[in-house]
Amino acid sequence: MVLSLDRLTKTYANKKAVDNLSIEMRPGVYGLVGGNGAGKTTLMRMISAILEPTSGEVLLDGKNVADMGADYRDMLGYLPQDFGYYPHYTAKDYLHYIAVLKGIPRREAVSKSKHLLDEVGLSDVANKKIRTFSGGMKQRLGIAQAILNDPQILILDEPTAGLDPKERVRFRNLISSFASNRIVLLSTHIVTDVEAIADRVLVMKNGRIVSQGSIRDLLEEVEGHVWEIAVEPSETDKWEAETTVANLRREDNRTILRIISEDPPSDSAVSVPATLEDLYLYHFPTERS
Amino acid sequence: MRVYKIKKYLRLYRGVEETKKIDETVFECRKLTAVGIMDDHRRTDFFEFLSEVFRMNGIQILGGQIATLILVCLLNGVVDDFPRMIPVFIPFFVMAALPMLYRAELSRMNEIELATKNSYAQLQLARLIIIGASDIVCFTVLLLIESAVLKGSMGIVNLILYVLVPYMLCVTIMLRLMRSGKRDFYASIRLTVLVSFLWGIIALFKPGLYQASAVSIWMISFITFAIFFALEIKHLIINVKEGKTYGFVS
Numbered sequence: 219m220v221l222s223l224d225r226l227t228k229t230y231a232n233k234k235a236v237d238n239l240s241i242e243m244r245p246g247v248y249g250l251v252g253g254n255g256a257g258k259t260t261l262m263r264m265i266s267a268i269l270e271p272t273s274g275e276v277l278l279d280g281k282n283v284a285d286m287g288a289d290y291r292d293m294l295g296y297l298p299q300d301f302g303y304y305p306h307y308t309a310k311d312y313l314h315y316i317a318v319l320k321g322i323p324r325r326e327a328v329s330k331s332k333h334l335l336d337e338v339g340l341s342d343v344a345n346k347k348i349r350t351f352s353g354g355m356k357q358r359l360g361i362a363q364a365i366l367n368d369p370q371i372l373i374l375d376e377p378t379a380g381l382d383p384k385e386r387v388r389f390r391n392l393i394s395s396f397a398s399n400r401i402v403l404l405s406t407h408i409v410t411d412v413e414a415i416a417d418r419v420l421v422m423k424n425g426r427i428v429s430q431g432s433i434r435d436l437l438e439e440v441e442g443h444v445w446e447i448a449v450e451p452s453e454t455d456k457w458e459a460e461t462t463v464a465n466l467r468r469e470d471n472r473t474i475l476r477i478i479s480e481d482p483p484s485d486s487a488v489s490v491p492a493t494l495e496d497l498y499l500y501h502f503p504t505e506r507s
Numbered sequence: 508m509r510v511y512k513i514k515k516y517l518r519l520y521r522g523v524e525e526t527k528k529i530d531e532t533v534f535e536c537r538k539l540t541a542v543g544i545m546d547d548h549r550r551t552d553f554f555e556f557l558s559e560v561f562r563m564n565g566i567q568i569l570g571g572q573i574a575t576l577i578l579v580c581l582l583n584g585v586v587d588d589f590p591r592m593i594p595v596f597i598p599f600f601v602m603a604a605l606p607m608l609y610r611a612e613l614s615r616m617n618e619i620e621l622a623t624k625n626s627y628a629q630l631q632l633a634r635l636i637i638i639g640a641s642d643i644v645c646f647t648v649l650l651l652i653e654s655a656v657l658k659g660s661m662g663i664v665n666l667i668l669y670v671l672v673p674y675m676l677c678v679t680i681m682l683r684l685m686r687s688g689k690r691d692f693y694a695s696i697r698l699t700v701l702v703s704f705l706w707g708i709i710a711l712f713k714p715g716l717y718q719a720s721a722v723s724i725w726m727i728s729f730i731t732f733a734i735f736f737a738l739e740i741k742h743l744i745i746n747v748k749e750g751k752t753y754g755f756v757s
Contacts, residue, residue, distance in 0.1 A: 263618070
Protein backbone atom coordinates (compact mmCIF):
# COMPACT_ATOMS: atom_id res chain seq x y z
CA MET A 219 0.00 0.00 0.00
CA VAL A 220 1.44 3.34 -1.08
CA LEU A 221 -0.21 6.67 -0.40
CA SER A 222 1.29 9.29 -2.68
CA LEU A 223 0.81 13.00 -2.69
CA ASP A 224 1.57 14.27 -6.15
CA ARG A 225 2.31 18.00 -6.45
CA LEU A 226 -0.49 18.74 -4.03
CA THR A 227 -1.40 22.41 -3.76
CA LYS A 228 -4.12 24.26 -1.93
CA THR A 229 -4.52 27.97 -2.34
CA TYR A 230 -6.77 30.22 -0.26
CA ALA A 231 -7.15 33.67 -1.81
CA ASN A 232 -3.50 34.63 -2.33
CA LYS A 233 -1.99 32.28 0.24
CA LYS A 234 -0.67 28.83 -0.61
CA ALA A 235 -1.54 26.71 2.42
CA VAL A 236 0.04 23.66 0.79
CA ASP A 237 2.56 24.30 -1.92
CA ASN A 238 3.35 21.70 -4.59
CA LEU A 239 3.91 18.98 -2.03
CA SER A 240 4.96 15.50 -3.13
CA ILE A 241 5.66 12.60 -0.79
CA GLU A 242 5.13 8.85 -0.67
CA MET A 243 3.93 7.08 2.42
CA ARG A 244 4.09 3.34 3.04
CA PRO A 245 2.85 1.48 6.12
CA GLY A 246 4.30 3.00 9.26
CA VAL A 247 3.75 5.87 11.64
CA TYR A 248 4.48 9.32 10.24
CA GLY A 249 4.79 12.29 12.53
CA LEU A 250 3.94 15.62 10.94
CA VAL A 251 5.45 18.54 12.79
CA GLY A 252 5.27 22.19 11.96
CA GLY A 253 4.42 25.55 13.40
CA ASN A 254 1.04 27.21 13.41
CA GLY A 255 -0.09 27.96 9.86
CA ALA A 256 2.42 25.55 8.33
CA GLY A 257 -0.40 23.84 6.39
CA LYS A 258 -0.67 20.62 8.40
CA THR A 259 -4.44 20.68 8.83
CA THR A 260 -5.06 21.60 5.19
CA LEU A 261 -2.79 18.74 4.12
CA MET A 262 -4.60 16.28 6.39
CA ARG A 263 -8.01 17.39 5.13
CA MET A 264 -6.91 16.84 1.54
CA ILE A 265 -5.55 13.37 2.39
CA SER A 266 -8.88 12.65 4.09
CA ALA A 267 -10.66 13.59 0.83
CA ILE A 268 -12.87 16.21 2.47
CA LEU A 269 -11.01 19.14 0.97
CA GLU A 270 -10.50 19.46 -2.75
CA PRO A 271 -6.93 20.32 -3.77
CA THR A 272 -6.44 23.38 -5.97
CA SER A 273 -4.09 21.19 -8.01
CA GLY A 274 -2.30 17.89 -7.67
CA GLU A 275 -3.60 14.53 -6.51
CA VAL A 276 -3.71 12.16 -3.59
CA LEU A 277 -3.14 8.64 -4.92
CA LEU A 278 -3.58 5.32 -3.22
CA ASP A 279 -1.68 2.61 -5.09
CA GLY A 280 -1.82 4.82 -8.15
CA LYS A 281 -5.58 5.53 -7.96
CA ASN A 282 -6.87 9.01 -7.31
CA VAL A 283 -8.67 8.91 -3.95
CA ALA A 284 -11.31 11.37 -5.21
CA ASP A 285 -12.29 8.75 -7.81
CA MET A 286 -12.21 5.94 -5.25
CA GLY A 287 -14.90 7.71 -3.21
CA ALA A 288 -16.53 5.44 -0.65
CA ASP A 289 -13.94 2.68 -1.15
CA TYR A 290 -11.23 5.07 -0.02
CA ARG A 291 -13.22 6.43 2.90
CA ASP A 292 -13.91 2.86 4.01
CA MET A 293 -10.15 2.48 4.48
CA LEU A 294 -9.83 5.79 6.24
CA GLY A 295 -9.95 6.86 9.87
CA TYR A 296 -9.85 10.58 10.55
CA LEU A 297 -9.67 12.64 13.69
CA PRO A 298 -9.91 16.37 12.95
CA GLN A 299 -8.13 18.93 15.08
CA ASP A 300 -11.27 20.78 16.06
CA PHE A 301 -14.32 18.61 16.21
CA GLY A 302 -17.67 18.73 17.93
CA TYR A 303 -20.03 16.06 19.19
CA TYR A 304 -23.72 15.60 19.82
CA PRO A 305 -23.94 16.54 23.49
CA HIS A 306 -27.08 14.52 24.24
CA TYR A 307 -25.45 11.32 22.96
CA THR A 308 -23.75 8.92 25.33
CA ALA A 309 -20.27 7.67 24.39
CA LYS A 310 -21.85 4.39 23.30
CA ASP A 311 -24.55 6.11 21.21
CA TYR A 312 -21.91 8.27 19.61
CA LEU A 313 -19.81 5.30 18.49
CA HIS A 314 -22.94 3.49 17.26
CA TYR A 315 -23.86 6.57 15.23
CA ILE A 316 -20.39 6.78 13.69
CA ALA A 317 -20.58 3.03 13.00
CA VAL A 318 -23.79 3.65 11.01
CA LEU A 319 -22.00 6.28 8.94
CA LYS A 320 -19.07 3.93 8.41
CA GLY A 321 -21.43 1.20 7.23
CA ILE A 322 -20.61 -1.20 10.04
CA PRO A 323 -23.46 -3.64 10.70
CA ARG A 324 -25.25 -3.13 14.02
CA ARG A 325 -24.14 -6.28 15.84
CA GLU A 326 -20.55 -5.73 14.88
CA ALA A 327 -20.79 -2.06 15.82
CA VAL A 328 -21.95 -2.95 19.31
CA SER A 329 -19.01 -5.28 19.97
CA LYS A 330 -16.47 -2.97 18.35
CA SER A 331 -17.71 0.04 20.29
CA LYS A 332 -17.46 -1.90 23.54
CA HIS A 333 -13.96 -3.05 22.72
CA LEU A 334 -12.77 0.42 21.73
CA LEU A 335 -14.32 2.16 24.72
CA ASP A 336 -12.34 -0.28 26.82
CA GLU A 337 -9.16 0.41 24.82
CA VAL A 338 -9.43 4.16 25.32
CA GLY A 339 -10.41 3.83 28.95
CA LEU A 340 -14.00 5.04 28.63
CA SER A 341 -15.88 1.81 29.36
CA ASP A 342 -16.89 3.08 32.81
CA VAL A 343 -18.58 6.13 31.30
CA ALA A 344 -19.98 4.44 28.19
CA ASN A 345 -23.54 5.35 29.16
CA LYS A 346 -22.83 8.91 30.24
CA LYS A 347 -23.70 11.91 28.09
CA ILE A 348 -20.75 13.37 26.21
CA ARG A 349 -21.55 16.85 27.52
CA THR A 350 -20.38 15.67 30.95
CA PHE A 351 -16.97 14.60 29.58
CA SER A 352 -13.68 16.43 30.13
CA GLY A 353 -11.63 17.59 27.13
CA GLY A 354 -9.34 14.58 27.42
CA MET A 355 -12.27 12.15 27.50
CA LYS A 356 -13.79 13.74 24.38
CA GLN A 357 -10.42 13.48 22.67
CA ARG A 358 -10.18 9.78 23.55
CA LEU A 359 -13.69 9.25 22.20
CA GLY A 360 -12.56 11.02 19.02
CA ILE A 361 -9.63 8.61 18.73
CA ALA A 362 -12.00 5.66 19.22
CA GLN A 363 -14.31 6.82 16.42
CA ALA A 364 -11.33 7.21 14.08
CA ILE A 365 -10.29 3.56 14.48
CA LEU A 366 -13.81 2.14 14.66
CA ASN A 367 -13.72 0.84 11.07
CA ASP A 368 -10.26 -0.69 11.50
CA PRO A 369 -8.81 1.75 8.93
CA GLN A 370 -5.79 1.07 6.75
CA ILE A 371 -5.03 4.78 6.69
CA LEU A 372 -5.34 6.71 9.91
CA ILE A 373 -5.10 10.50 9.90
CA LEU A 374 -4.91 12.14 13.32
CA ASP A 375 -4.72 15.90 13.60
CA GLU A 376 -3.33 16.88 17.01
CA PRO A 377 -4.59 13.69 18.66
CA THR A 378 -2.80 14.28 21.95
CA ALA A 379 -4.11 17.82 22.48
CA GLY A 380 -5.90 17.91 25.82
CA LEU A 381 -4.58 14.55 27.00
CA ASP A 382 -2.76 14.32 30.31
CA PRO A 383 0.62 12.49 30.41
CA LYS A 384 -0.95 9.18 31.41
CA GLU A 385 -3.53 9.40 28.64
CA ARG A 386 -0.78 10.28 26.16
CA VAL A 387 1.12 7.13 27.09
CA ARG A 388 -2.06 5.10 26.64
CA PHE A 389 -2.60 6.76 23.25
CA ARG A 390 0.96 6.01 22.13
CA ASN A 391 0.59 2.36 23.11
CA LEU A 392 -2.75 2.13 21.31
CA ILE A 393 -1.33 3.62 18.11
CA SER A 394 1.83 1.52 18.28
CA SER A 395 -0.18 -1.70 18.56
CA PHE A 396 -2.61 -0.53 15.88
CA ALA A 397 -0.06 0.67 13.34
CA SER A 398 1.31 -2.56 11.89
CA ASN A 399 0.73 -2.71 8.12
CA ARG A 400 -1.14 0.58 8.20
CA ILE A 401 -0.32 4.14 7.35
CA VAL A 402 -0.70 6.40 10.36
CA LEU A 403 -0.14 10.11 9.92
CA LEU A 404 -0.33 12.23 13.02
CA SER A 405 0.36 15.88 13.48
CA THR A 406 1.31 17.26 16.82
CA HIS A 407 3.07 20.08 18.54
CA ILE A 408 4.22 17.68 21.24
CA VAL A 409 7.54 16.52 19.85
CA THR A 410 7.99 13.82 22.50
CA ASP A 411 4.91 12.02 21.13
CA VAL A 412 6.45 11.92 17.68
CA GLU A 413 9.75 10.81 19.16
CA ALA A 414 8.02 7.95 20.97
CA ILE A 415 5.94 6.43 18.15
CA ALA A 416 6.81 7.82 14.72
CA ASP A 417 8.93 5.80 12.31
CA ARG A 418 9.41 8.81 10.09
CA VAL A 419 9.04 12.50 10.66
CA LEU A 420 7.85 15.11 8.17
CA VAL A 421 8.73 18.68 9.01
CA MET A 422 6.35 21.13 7.37
CA LYS A 423 6.90 24.83 6.91
CA ASN A 424 5.03 27.32 4.74
CA GLY A 425 3.10 24.57 2.99
CA ARG A 426 6.15 22.52 2.09
CA ILE A 427 7.96 19.55 3.60
CA VAL A 428 11.32 21.05 4.48
CA SER A 429 12.77 17.93 5.99
CA GLN A 430 11.81 14.28 6.26
CA GLY A 431 13.31 11.01 7.33
CA SER A 432 13.73 8.74 10.31
CA ILE A 433 14.33 10.42 13.64
CA ARG A 434 17.99 9.41 13.46
CA ASP A 435 18.36 10.94 9.97
CA LEU A 436 16.77 14.15 11.10
CA LEU A 437 18.83 14.40 14.22
CA GLU A 438 21.96 14.11 12.10
CA GLU A 439 20.72 17.17 10.24
CA VAL A 440 20.80 19.26 13.39
CA GLU A 441 23.86 17.59 14.94
CA GLY A 442 26.60 20.15 15.56
CA HIS A 443 24.09 22.98 15.86
CA VAL A 444 23.12 22.42 19.49
CA TRP A 445 25.26 24.04 22.15
CA GLU A 446 25.37 24.49 25.87
CA ILE A 447 26.90 27.45 27.58
CA ALA A 448 27.08 28.49 31.20
CA VAL A 449 26.18 32.15 31.79
CA GLU A 450 25.47 34.43 34.71
CA PRO A 451 21.71 34.43 35.60
CA SER A 452 21.56 38.13 34.83
CA GLU A 453 22.66 37.49 31.23
CA THR A 454 19.87 35.02 30.46
CA ASP A 455 17.47 37.57 29.00
CA LYS A 456 20.11 38.89 26.65
CA TRP A 457 20.88 35.40 25.32
CA GLU A 458 17.19 34.60 24.92
CA ALA A 459 16.68 37.76 22.90
CA GLU A 460 19.65 37.16 20.63
CA THR A 461 19.60 33.39 20.12
CA THR A 462 17.21 30.43 20.03
CA VAL A 463 17.31 29.05 23.55
CA ALA A 464 15.84 25.54 23.70
CA ASN A 465 16.18 25.13 27.41
CA LEU A 466 17.73 26.63 30.50
CA ARG A 467 18.55 25.12 33.85
CA ARG A 468 20.31 26.27 37.01
CA GLU A 469 23.53 24.60 38.05
CA ASP A 470 25.27 25.95 41.12
CA ASN A 471 25.08 29.69 40.69
CA ARG A 472 25.20 29.60 36.90
CA THR A 473 22.53 29.17 34.25
CA ILE A 474 23.11 26.53 31.60
CA LEU A 475 21.55 27.55 28.29
CA ARG A 476 20.84 25.11 25.49
CA ILE A 477 21.16 27.08 22.29
CA ILE A 478 20.32 26.17 18.69
CA SER A 479 22.78 27.88 16.41
CA GLU A 480 24.71 27.18 13.20
CA ASP A 481 27.90 28.47 14.81
CA PRO A 482 29.13 28.25 18.40
CA PRO A 483 27.42 31.10 20.25
CA SER A 484 30.54 31.72 22.31
CA ASP A 485 34.06 30.40 22.75
CA SER A 486 33.00 28.47 25.81
CA ALA A 487 30.05 26.77 24.09
CA VAL A 488 30.09 22.97 24.13
CA SER A 489 28.42 20.94 21.37
CA VAL A 490 25.81 18.50 22.76
CA PRO A 491 23.72 15.68 21.22
CA ALA A 492 20.54 16.93 19.54
CA THR A 493 16.98 15.91 20.31
CA LEU A 494 13.87 16.14 18.13
CA GLU A 495 12.82 19.19 20.11
CA ASP A 496 16.05 20.86 19.03
CA LEU A 497 15.25 19.94 15.43
CA TYR A 498 11.84 21.56 15.79
CA LEU A 499 13.36 24.75 17.12
CA TYR A 500 16.02 24.62 14.43
CA HIS A 501 13.27 24.82 11.80
CA PHE A 502 10.87 26.99 13.81
CA PRO A 503 13.12 29.24 15.89
CA THR A 504 10.29 31.56 16.92
CA GLU A 505 8.25 28.76 18.51
CA ARG A 506 8.89 26.74 21.60
CA SER A 507 7.54 23.22 21.56
CA MET B 508 -13.32 -23.46 19.45
CA ARG B 509 -15.90 -20.88 18.51
CA VAL B 510 -15.28 -17.20 19.24
CA TYR B 511 -18.30 -16.85 21.54
CA LYS B 512 -17.04 -19.77 23.64
CA ILE B 513 -13.58 -18.20 23.90
CA LYS B 514 -15.22 -14.94 24.94
CA LYS B 515 -17.35 -16.73 27.54
CA TYR B 516 -14.30 -18.42 29.08
CA LEU B 517 -12.39 -15.15 29.04
CA ARG B 518 -15.25 -13.46 30.87
CA LEU B 519 -15.36 -16.24 33.44
CA TYR B 520 -11.60 -16.08 34.05
CA ARG B 521 -10.88 -14.22 37.26
CA GLY B 522 -7.09 -14.64 37.43
CA VAL B 523 -7.24 -17.01 40.40
CA GLU B 524 -3.98 -18.74 39.53
CA GLU B 525 -2.21 -15.40 39.14
CA THR B 526 0.57 -16.78 37.08
CA LYS B 527 2.15 -14.36 34.69
CA LYS B 528 2.07 -16.80 31.79
CA ILE B 529 -1.69 -17.35 32.02
CA ASP B 530 -2.27 -13.61 32.17
CA GLU B 531 -0.15 -13.19 29.06
CA THR B 532 -2.11 -15.93 27.28
CA VAL B 533 -5.42 -14.37 28.28
CA PHE B 534 -4.18 -10.98 27.10
CA GLU B 535 -3.13 -12.43 23.75
CA CYS B 536 -6.47 -14.26 23.39
CA ARG B 537 -8.37 -11.08 24.13
CA LYS B 538 -6.35 -9.31 21.47
CA LEU B 539 -6.98 -12.14 19.02
CA THR B 540 -10.71 -12.19 19.57
CA ALA B 541 -10.78 -8.44 19.15
CA VAL B 542 -8.80 -8.78 15.93
CA GLY B 543 -11.24 -11.48 14.82
CA ILE B 544 -14.08 -9.01 15.23
CA MET B 545 -12.13 -6.33 13.41
CA ASP B 546 -11.40 -8.59 10.45
CA ASP B 547 -15.06 -8.86 9.51
CA HIS B 548 -15.42 -6.41 6.68
CA ARG B 549 -19.08 -6.58 5.76
CA ARG B 550 -20.67 -3.19 5.19
CA THR B 551 -24.31 -2.22 5.28
CA ASP B 552 -26.28 -1.66 2.08
CA PHE B 553 -28.45 1.41 1.54
CA PHE B 554 -31.63 -0.08 3.02
CA GLU B 555 -29.84 -1.23 6.18
CA PHE B 556 -28.31 2.23 6.35
CA LEU B 557 -31.72 3.85 5.87
CA SER B 558 -33.22 1.79 8.69
CA GLU B 559 -30.29 2.71 10.97
CA VAL B 560 -30.70 6.40 10.13
CA PHE B 561 -34.40 6.06 10.87
CA ARG B 562 -33.61 4.39 14.19
CA MET B 563 -31.19 7.17 15.16
CA ASN B 564 -32.85 10.25 13.66
CA GLY B 565 -36.43 9.13 13.01
CA ILE B 566 -38.03 10.35 16.23
CA GLN B 567 -36.59 13.85 15.90
CA ILE B 568 -37.64 14.08 12.24
CA LEU B 569 -41.18 12.79 12.83
CA GLY B 570 -41.50 14.88 15.99
CA GLY B 571 -40.61 18.07 14.11
CA GLN B 572 -43.00 17.35 11.26
CA ILE B 573 -45.92 16.35 13.51
CA ALA B 574 -45.39 19.43 15.71
CA THR B 575 -45.52 21.58 12.56
CA LEU B 576 -48.67 19.79 11.39
CA ILE B 577 -50.37 20.47 14.72
CA LEU B 578 -49.33 24.13 14.55
CA VAL B 579 -50.64 24.49 10.99
CA CYS B 580 -53.90 22.72 11.89
CA LEU B 581 -54.37 25.10 14.83
CA LEU B 582 -53.78 28.04 12.52
CA ASN B 583 -56.38 26.54 10.22
CA GLY B 584 -58.94 27.21 12.93
CA VAL B 585 -58.01 30.87 13.37
CA VAL B 586 -57.04 32.04 9.87
CA ASP B 587 -59.87 33.10 7.57
CA ASP B 588 -59.81 31.72 4.06
CA PHE B 589 -57.20 29.14 5.02
CA PRO B 590 -56.62 27.57 1.55
CA ARG B 591 -55.00 30.82 0.42
CA MET B 592 -52.65 30.60 3.38
CA ILE B 593 -51.59 26.95 2.85
CA PRO B 594 -48.54 27.91 0.71
CA VAL B 595 -47.50 30.38 3.42
CA PHE B 596 -47.35 27.63 6.03
CA ILE B 597 -45.84 24.83 3.92
CA PRO B 598 -42.24 26.18 4.20
CA PHE B 599 -42.59 25.62 7.97
CA PHE B 600 -42.40 21.88 7.32
CA VAL B 601 -39.08 22.37 5.54
CA MET B 602 -37.90 24.67 8.33
CA ALA B 603 -38.72 21.99 10.91
CA ALA B 604 -36.46 19.53 9.07
CA LEU B 605 -33.47 21.88 8.81
CA PRO B 606 -31.95 21.23 12.26
CA MET B 607 -31.70 17.55 11.34
CA LEU B 608 -30.32 18.18 7.86
CA TYR B 609 -27.71 20.60 9.22
CA ARG B 610 -27.02 18.94 12.55
CA ALA B 611 -23.43 18.01 11.62
CA GLU B 612 -22.60 21.64 10.81
CA LEU B 613 -24.36 22.92 13.90
CA SER B 614 -22.47 20.49 16.14
CA ARG B 615 -19.14 20.76 14.27
CA MET B 616 -19.32 17.08 13.38
CA ASN B 617 -19.16 17.67 9.63
CA GLU B 618 -15.47 16.87 9.15
CA ILE B 619 -15.86 13.52 10.89
CA GLU B 620 -19.08 12.70 9.02
CA LEU B 621 -17.66 13.71 5.63
CA ALA B 622 -14.74 11.32 6.06
CA THR B 623 -16.89 8.23 6.64
CA LYS B 624 -17.71 5.54 4.09
CA ASN B 625 -21.39 6.34 3.73
CA SER B 626 -21.10 9.63 2.00
CA TYR B 627 -22.76 12.78 3.22
CA ALA B 628 -24.95 12.55 0.13
CA GLN B 629 -26.16 9.14 1.24
CA LEU B 630 -26.88 10.40 4.74
CA GLN B 631 -28.83 13.37 3.42
CA LEU B 632 -30.72 11.18 0.94
CA ALA B 633 -31.71 8.83 3.76
CA ARG B 634 -32.89 11.76 5.89
CA LEU B 635 -34.78 13.29 2.96
CA ILE B 636 -36.56 9.98 2.36
CA ILE B 637 -37.67 9.91 6.01
CA ILE B 638 -38.66 13.60 5.92
CA GLY B 639 -40.48 13.11 2.59
CA ALA B 640 -42.36 10.06 3.87
CA SER B 641 -43.45 11.86 7.04
CA ASP B 642 -44.47 14.91 5.00
CA ILE B 643 -46.66 12.77 2.73
CA VAL B 644 -48.51 11.62 5.83
CA CYS B 645 -48.65 15.16 7.30
CA PHE B 646 -49.86 16.73 4.05
CA THR B 647 -52.49 14.00 3.61
CA VAL B 648 -53.81 14.73 7.11
CA LEU B 649 -53.76 18.46 6.42
CA LEU B 650 -55.61 18.07 3.14
CA LEU B 651 -58.18 15.71 4.66
CA ILE B 652 -58.88 18.21 7.43
CA GLU B 653 -59.07 21.07 4.97
CA SER B 654 -61.36 19.12 2.61
CA ALA B 655 -63.64 18.28 5.53
CA VAL B 656 -63.76 21.94 6.59
CA LEU B 657 -64.36 23.24 3.07
CA LYS B 658 -66.85 20.49 2.24
CA GLY B 659 -65.94 20.41 -1.43
CA SER B 660 -66.02 24.15 -2.19
CA MET B 661 -62.37 23.95 -3.33
CA GLY B 662 -61.08 21.22 -5.64
CA ILE B 663 -58.67 18.73 -4.10
CA VAL B 664 -56.28 19.25 -7.06
CA ASN B 665 -55.99 22.93 -6.14
CA LEU B 666 -55.28 22.07 -2.52
CA ILE B 667 -52.62 19.52 -3.49
CA LEU B 668 -50.94 22.10 -5.72
CA TYR B 669 -51.00 24.72 -2.91
CA VAL B 670 -49.02 22.23 -0.85
CA LEU B 671 -46.62 20.82 -3.41
CA VAL B 672 -45.58 23.93 -5.33
CA PRO B 673 -44.06 25.86 -2.38
CA TYR B 674 -42.73 22.64 -0.88
CA MET B 675 -40.79 21.69 -3.99
CA LEU B 676 -39.53 25.24 -4.45
CA CYS B 677 -38.16 25.28 -0.89
CA VAL B 678 -36.56 21.83 -1.05
CA THR B 679 -35.04 22.47 -4.49
CA ILE B 680 -33.31 25.69 -3.42
CA MET B 681 -32.18 24.11 -0.15
CA LEU B 682 -30.64 21.14 -1.97
CA ARG B 683 -28.96 23.52 -4.37
CA LEU B 684 -27.45 25.37 -1.42
CA MET B 685 -26.18 22.11 0.06
CA ARG B 686 -24.74 20.89 -3.22
CA SER B 687 -22.89 24.15 -3.80
CA GLY B 688 -20.80 23.39 -0.72
CA LYS B 689 -21.99 26.63 0.89
CA ARG B 690 -24.20 24.66 3.20
CA ASP B 691 -25.46 27.05 5.77
CA PHE B 692 -28.25 26.44 8.23
CA TYR B 693 -29.09 30.11 8.59
CA ALA B 694 -29.17 30.66 4.80
CA SER B 695 -31.71 27.85 4.55
CA ILE B 696 -33.79 29.33 7.38
CA ARG B 697 -33.78 32.68 5.56
CA LEU B 698 -34.79 30.90 2.38
CA THR B 699 -37.83 29.22 3.94
CA VAL B 700 -38.93 32.48 5.57
CA LEU B 701 -38.54 34.24 2.23
CA VAL B 702 -40.61 31.62 0.38
CA SER B 703 -43.29 31.82 3.08
CA PHE B 704 -43.27 35.64 2.84
CA LEU B 705 -43.46 35.49 -0.97
CA TRP B 706 -46.59 33.36 -0.82
CA GLY B 707 -48.03 35.67 1.81
CA ILE B 708 -47.64 38.57 -0.63
CA ILE B 709 -49.23 36.55 -3.43
CA ALA B 710 -52.14 35.54 -1.18
CA LEU B 711 -52.74 39.16 -0.20
CA PHE B 712 -52.26 40.93 -3.51
CA LYS B 713 -53.14 38.26 -6.07
CA PRO B 714 -56.26 36.59 -4.65
CA GLY B 715 -57.27 35.67 -8.18
CA LEU B 716 -54.53 33.06 -8.18
CA TYR B 717 -56.54 31.14 -5.60
CA GLN B 718 -59.66 30.85 -7.72
CA ALA B 719 -60.43 27.36 -8.91
CA SER B 720 -59.97 28.60 -12.48
CA ALA B 721 -56.32 29.50 -11.83
CA VAL B 722 -55.41 25.82 -11.52
CA SER B 723 -53.49 25.93 -14.83
CA ILE B 724 -51.03 28.51 -13.44
CA TRP B 725 -50.42 26.30 -10.43
CA MET B 726 -50.06 23.29 -12.70
CA ILE B 727 -47.41 25.05 -14.80
CA SER B 728 -45.57 26.09 -11.63
CA PHE B 729 -45.83 22.54 -10.35
CA ILE B 730 -44.34 21.07 -13.53
CA THR B 731 -41.54 23.67 -13.58
CA PHE B 732 -40.57 23.13 -9.93
CA ALA B 733 -40.98 19.37 -10.29
CA ILE B 734 -38.37 19.38 -13.07
CA PHE B 735 -35.86 21.33 -10.96
CA PHE B 736 -36.69 19.21 -7.93
CA ALA B 737 -36.12 16.01 -9.94
CA LEU B 738 -32.80 17.38 -11.23
CA GLU B 739 -31.62 18.11 -7.68
CA ILE B 740 -32.64 14.64 -6.52
CA LYS B 741 -30.84 13.21 -9.57
CA HIS B 742 -27.66 15.07 -8.56
CA LEU B 743 -28.01 13.71 -5.05
CA ILE B 744 -28.50 10.14 -6.26
CA ILE B 745 -25.51 10.43 -8.63
CA ASN B 746 -23.43 11.64 -5.68
CA VAL B 747 -24.61 8.65 -3.65
CA LYS B 748 -23.78 6.23 -6.46
CA GLU B 749 -20.33 7.73 -7.01
CA GLY B 750 -19.71 7.80 -3.27
CA LYS B 751 -19.03 11.52 -3.29
CA THR B 752 -19.07 13.57 -0.14
CA TYR B 753 -21.64 16.15 -1.35
CA GLY B 754 -19.57 19.24 -0.79
CA PHE B 755 -16.12 19.74 0.68
CA VAL B 756 -14.96 21.60 3.73
CA SER B 757 -13.39 24.76 2.39
